[in-house]
Amino acid sequence: MRTTVIVAALLLTAVSAQAQTAQEIVAGADKVRNPGQPFRSTDTLTEYVSGQPRNQDVLVVFSKENPTSHQFRNLVRYVAPARDEGKIVLLDGSSLWFYDPSSKASVRISAQQRLIGQAAIGDILTVNLAVDYTGTVLGSESIQDAEHASRQCWHLDLKAANDQATYARVEYWVEHGTDNPIKAKFYSDSGKVLKILYYRKFADRLGAMRPTEAVIIDAVDSSLATIVAFGDYRFQEIPESWFQRDYLPRLTVE
Amino acid sequence: MRRAALALLLGVIALATQPARADENSDLDLIPSTAPPAPPPAGTVTAGAGQRLYVENAFTAASHRALLVPLPPPASPNWEERLFFDARKEWRLGDNVRAIYSGRLNLRAEDTLPIPNHENIRHDFREGYLSWQAAPQTFLDFGRINLKSGVAAGFNPTDFFKTRSVVEPLSSDPAVLREDRLGTLMLRGQQLWEHVGVTAAFAPKLYDPSLIYTNTSLPSFDPMLDRTNAHDRFLLKADANLAENFSPELLFYREGNATRWGANLTESIGQSIVAYGEWSGGSRASLIDDALRYGRTTGTIPANAPSALPENARKSFQNTLSLGASYTVAQITFNLEYHYDQAAFSRQDWRNWFRIGSANAANHAITNQLWYLRSYAADQQEPISKQTAFLRADWVDAFISKLELTALTSVDLYDGSAFGQVTADYYLSNQWTIGALASANLGTKRSDFGSLPQAASVMVKLARYF
Numbered sequence: 099m100r101t102t103v104i105v106a107a108l109l110l111t112a113v114s115a116q117a118q119t120a121q122e123i124v125a126g127a128d129k130v131r132n133p134g135q136p137f138r139s140t141d142t143l144t145e146y147v148s149g150q151p152r153n154q155d156v157l158v159v160f161s162k163e164n165p166t167s168h169q170f171r172n173l174v175r176y177v178a179p180a181r182d183e184g185k186i187v188l189l190d191g192s193s194l195w196f197y198d199p200s201s202k203a204s205v206r207i208s209a210q211q212r213l214i215g216q217a218a219i220g221d222i223l224t225v226n227l228a229v230d231y232t233g234t235v236l237g238s239e240s241i242q243d244a245e246h247a248s249r250q251c252w253h254l255d256l257k258a259a260n261d262q263a264t265y266a267r268v269e270y271w272v273e274h275g276t277d278n279p280i281k282a283k284f285y286s287d288s289g290k291v292l293k294i295l296y297y298r299k300f301a302d303r304l305g306a307m308r309p310t311e312a313v314i315i316d317a318v319d320s321s322l323a324t325i326v327a328f329g330d331y332r333f334q335e336i337p338e339s340w341f342q343r344d345y346l347p348r349l350t351v352e
Numbered sequence: 353m354r355r356a357a358l359a360l361l362l363g364v365i366a367l368a369t370q371p372a373r374a375d376e377n378s379d380l381d382l383i384p385s386t387a388p389p390a391p392p393p394a395g396t397v398t399a400g401a402g403q404r405l406y407v408e409n410a411f412t413a414a415s416h417r418a419l420l421v422p423l424p425p426p427a428s429p430n431w432e433e434r435l436f437f438d439a440r441k442e443w444r445l446g447d448n449v450r451a452i453y454s455g456r457l458n459l460r461a462e463d464t465l466p467i468p469n470h471e472n473i474r475h476d477f478r479e480g481y482l483s484w485q486a487a488p489q490t491f492l493d494f495g496r497i498n499l500k501s502g503v504a505a506g507f508n509p510t511d512f513f514k515t516r517s518v519v520e521p522l523s524s525d526p527a528v529l530r531e532d533r534l535g536t537l538m539l540r541g542q543q544l545w546e547h548v549g550v551t552a553a554f555a556p557k558l559y560d561p562s563l564i565y566t567n568t569s570l571p572s573f574d575p576m577l578d579r580t581n582a583h584d585r586f587l588l589k590a591d592a593n594l595a596e597n598f599s600p601e602l603l604f605y606r607e608g609n610a611t612r613w614g615a616n617l618t619e620s621i622g623q624s625i626v627a628y629g630e631w632s633g634g635s636r637a638s639l640i641d642d643a644l645r646y647g648r649t650t651g652t653i654p655a656n657a658p659s660a661l662p663e664n665a666r667k668s669f670q671n672t673l674s675l676g677a678s679y680t681v682a683q684i685t686f687n688l689e690y691h692y693d694q695a696a697f698s699r700q701d702w703r704n705w706f707r708i709g710s711a712n713a714a715n716h717a718i719t720n721q722l723w724y725l726r727s728y729a730a731d732q733q734e735p736i737s738k739q740t741a742f743l744r745a746d747w748v749d750a751f752i753s754k755l756e757l758t759a760l761t762s763v764d765l766y767d768g769s770a771f772g773q774v775t776a777d778y779y780l781s782n783q784w785t786i787g788a789l790a791s792a793n794l795g796t797k798r799s800d801f802g803s804l805p806q807a808a809s810v811m812v813k814l815a816r817y818f
Contacts, residue, residue, distance in 0.1 A: 119496045144388035147753065151388055179782035180817035183404045184440070191596050200404070200489050201530035202500035210624040211680040214748050259585070260707065261623070281379075290691030294379050297797065315382045322753075339489050342593055344542065345626045348491060350402065 120233035121250050124270065125275030126225045131297075133304045133333070134171060136162040140177070140330040141223075143216050146323040155179060155216045156352045161224050167191060169262065170224040172340050175351055176216075186346045187212065190261060196345035204343040209264070213307040219326060222264060223312055230263040231256035233270070241271050243280050244296035244313055250274045251281075265292065279309065283317075291317040303331045402442035405818040409435045410522055414809035420797045421709030424804050426568045434522070443669075448486070448806040454479035454498070456532060458520075462567070464725055471571045476519050477575040481534045486660045489544040489608035496575070498535035501589060501603060502630050502674075505687040506742030506762065507735060509632040509672035510614035512587060512605045513555075514733040516579040520567065522811065523789060524762055524773055525744075529733075536580040547593040564649050564724075564731045583608045590759040591616075603632070610636060624681065631676040635667045639695045639736070643728035644721075653721055660718045660723070661704050670694040676742070684747045691740040696729070697800075698738055699766045706798045739765040739799050754779040762801075769795025769802045785815045 138160050145153040163168050171190040176182040183200035189206075196210050197204045212218050215276040217335035227233075236253040239350040243249050251271040258266050272278065278300060284293040294317050297309035309328070341343060411433045417717035440454040458474040461467055470541030481495025502508030506526050517533040552724075559578035563569070584607070591601035603614035610632035636642065640661050674690030697705070705722055712718040729736040736762045744760040760777040773791035780786055789811040794801025 126719070142388075146384040149386060151386060153754075173546065180404060180406070181779070181782075181785065181815075184402070193593065193596055193599070201527055202498050203502075203527070203530060203611060204424070204625050205505070206618040206620070206628065208501060208620060208622075208624050208626045208678065208680050211626075211685055214685070216682055229542075234556045239376075239400070242380060244380065246380060246382060252797075264445065281376075296380075296383065313383050315379065320382050323382065323384050325384065327388065337488065338546040339544040339549075342544065342547065342549055342589065342591075343599070344544055344551070347486075348452070350442070 111128075114188065120235045120252075120254055121228055123235070123254060123272050123277065124231070124233050124256065127270070127272045127279040128228050130277050130306065132161065132163075132224055132331065133306070133308075134163075136160075136336040138157060138330075138332055138334040138336075139328050141219075142327045142328075142329060143219060143295055143299040144325045146325070148321045151181075152248055153179075155182070159224070160334065160336050160349075162341075164191065166284075167229065167262075168178075169226055169229045171338060172224055173336075173349060175349055177351065186349055187340065188343065188346060190341050192328065193341075195343045195346065197343070199347070202347070204346055206343075209262075213264070216324075219246060219314065219324065221326075223326065225264070226269070227256060227268065230260055231268060232259045233257075238274070239271065241280060244298035244311075249278075250278050251286070277309070278307070293317055305331060328332070354517075372415055372439050376509075397399040397415065404440045405438070405449060405814050406429075407435070407437050407818075408813055408815040409433075410472055410811055410813040411568040412522070415807045416805050417807045418615055419502070419796045419805060420706065420713070421722055422713055422716075423723055426464055426566055428805050429464045431462065432543040435442075435459045445482075448484060452479055452481055452483060454535075460520075465625060468592055471568065471570055473572055474570055475573050476534065478533065481535075491540075491542040494538075496535040496537050496577075496580075497540055499538065499540065499587070500530060500599075501587075501616070501629040503601075503618050503628045503629045504674035504676055505678070505744055506676070506689045506760075507674045507691045507740070509630050509674055509693075509698050510601075510603050510616055511733075512603075512612065512614075512632075513580070513585070514606070516582075516731050516733075518733060519576075520570070522813070523775065524771065524791060525758060525775065528727075534580055535577060536585070537577055538585075548590065549592075550590045553585075553587045554783070557580055557581060557584045561646060561649055563652060582753060589614075597663055606713065607631075609636060612636075620675075625677055625679050627677040628675075631671065633669060633671045636670050636695060637667050638670075638726060639667050639693075639697065639729055639734065640701065642732075643725045644729060647721070647724050654722060656817070657717065657721070658706050660712075660721045661701065683749050684745055687742070687744040689742040691735055691742060693735045693738055696738045702766060702800065703739070706803070714726050737766060739762045741765055758763070764795075766799035767795060767802075769793075769799035771801050787813045787815070789813075 136317040141159055143155040144151050158175045158177055160173040166173055174187045176185040185267045186197040188195040194207045195204050196207050197315040233254045233256045236255050239251055239253045240248050241251050251273050257269055265284040266287045269283040271281040273280055279297045282295040283291050286292050294315040297314040299311040300307045300308050312326040314324045370629040373520055413559040414430055436456050436458040438456045443451045445451055456476040456480050460472055479496050479498050481497050483491050483493045486492050499513045500511055513536050518529050519532055521529050521532060536555045538553045539596040540553040542551045559580040561582045562578040586606045589603040591599055593599045597620050601616040605612045612632050614632035617629045622625055641663055644659055648655050671694045674689055676687060679686045709719055709722045726736055743761045747757045750757040756777045761770050761772045762769040771793050775789045777785055777787040792808040793804045
């Protein structure tokens with residue numbers, strides 16, 4: 099009986115340590131995806147239908163961590179296609195605004211509405227998962243990355259920890275040792291897989307090895323996929339005053 | 353028991369080192385094998401930023417109906433063909449100075465417009481101004497500027513510079529109306545702090561109030577500053593992010609010797625709803641009296657002509673309100689709003705309008721005046737009726753990818769008459785968009801929308817972006 103109690107105590111301790119480790123792993127992967135200081139990138143999004151490229155959008159994304167919430171805030175400006183040029187989306191926690199230069203109107207949008215359109219992709223890719231999700235380690239797995247190379251990964255199960263989390267649950271694979279994010283699966287409240295995400299083409303960017311491409315597969319309609327190429331990474335001073343609706347008409351990209 | 357505990361421990365260890373499930377790697381089959389087109393080089397990718405250029409051709413056909421109250425000329429066209437080049441462009445003139453131009457060059461023909469005519473070619477000079485970033489968070493702008501305020505989708509009581517600004521709209525969708533409106537010649541200053549923004553704008557009076565334009569009296573290349581700069585106008589507005597979900601905006605507006613106050617509020621409710629409210633108020637006369645005074649000032653209505661409807665020139669504090677919410681489900685966003693304009697037509701005003709109009713159908717002096725009240729409200733971008741409901745639905749990727757459907761309706765809450773419009777835009781490619789629009793005014797002959805001359809219209813359009 100005494101042995102049983104000891105083993106149970108050890109197990110509880112192990113589980114607790116593993117949970118703590120899970121957050122550290124997720125935070126480590128967040129650091130691989132997002133530099134620790136404000137930056138800007140130019141994201142080229144290519145939409146695929148049944149394996150064929152159909153459409154291409156270019157977004158310039160300005161990202162800066164909120165010192166209070168530790169979550170990234172994004173200003174996303176459309177550069178292409180021409181019909182959307184100059185449209186801007188401010189994504190700052192629950193403060194979400196859309197600005198259309200044609201109508202000069204800044205409209206507040208809901209968390210659900212931000213998912214319509216490609217700007218949401220720029221936002222989702224900078225989310226600090228360690229902030230919005232609570233993780234547990236399901237185990238260690240060998241998994242093939244997007245380029246069919248085997249990677250030894252932590253398999254993590256992330257549950258939404260606050261109402262800012264876009265998805266109810268995320269399955270996440272993070273490579274041992276490097277903390278490189280390899281794959282993620284995003285689930286709805288009802289447990290349905292909505293998106294499958296692969297990171298690939300890791301290269302030296304802004305002082306660290308970071309993914310330069312993401313592949314996002316629509317799990318609901320698997321004929322749809324988007325490849326996001328992160329380009330023109332650069333650190334950039336981003337004043338706090340940019341994160342308000344009045345600044346949106348002033349945001350320019352050169 | 354010891355054996356069971358050991359088995360549990362071994363199970364945890366086994367779980368921690370298991371190979372990936374077979375179906376995990378099968379997800380790789382869903383990755384497109386075709387490489388994406390090479391992204392443009394970093395230095396050139398933003399070269400096109402700051403401009404939008406497109407050419408659009410739009411053909412509209414409309415049907416009309418017999419009216420209880422005859423309409424003065426010019427008659428509404430039965431068909432209209434428009435080809436226009438629309439441009440919005442920014443130039444950087446120095447480290448902190450930008451020049452902005454926005455305009456539309458129209459070629460137009462319609463059955464009520466003789467060809468050739470100077471009105472077959474028209475230019476709408478929407479904006480042209482210089483913007484100077486005087487300090488990192490201080491901006492000064494001078495020139496013709498489209499200054500838009502408000503948070504509602506269907507009607508913006510705090511959008512004080514909207515009056516007389518819309519030129520020949522192709523759609524009655526408020527989102528589109530704002531796209532082709534003239535800016536006001538003004539000096540604007542803006543100061544931004546971390547959570548606060550303050551904007552002040554002054555627009556001088558350059559012209560006396562002018563006649564309301566019709567579709568056959570638009571000038572070719574005149575900037576029409578008489579529409580936007582017929583009074584000294586001053587706007588001061590400030591908004592503050594007081595909390596993550598609470599950023600009210602307060603406005604003070606002065607036009608001539610009249611003052612209006614305004615406020616905008618928005619609030620997120622859960623993941624899918626944004627509630628909003630927009631209010632303005634100030635001392636003014638009723639819409640009827642404002643219209644009559646304007647008509648007499650500009651000479652449209654003889655100075656000594658009596659009012660067809662009961663007059664009450666006394667000014668009082670009048671409120672204007674837009675209350676609503678947006679709700680997004682899947683790819684569809686709905687906006688439902690209630691609009692209230694205290695100065696607009698009451699139920700009794702409508703009864704008077706139809707009673708006096710139908711009884712004096714042969715008296716053009718009276719019928720012209722009655723219709724003038726309505727054209728004045730439209731010119732001012734003001735509701736004609738005190739209480740209106742508005743519903744708009746926008747569906748992105750409707751049924752198929754790249755098809756966007758927009759439907760809207762505006763309902764007069766006194767008589768239940770309605771305007772309805774459905775628009776379909778299909779994005780053939782990044783360059784080409786094809787679209788169609790159908791609209792109808794529904795209601796009895798003695799109703800707000802049912803008494804309008806146009807019963808229905810259909811438009812087809814094709815646009816090429818550069």
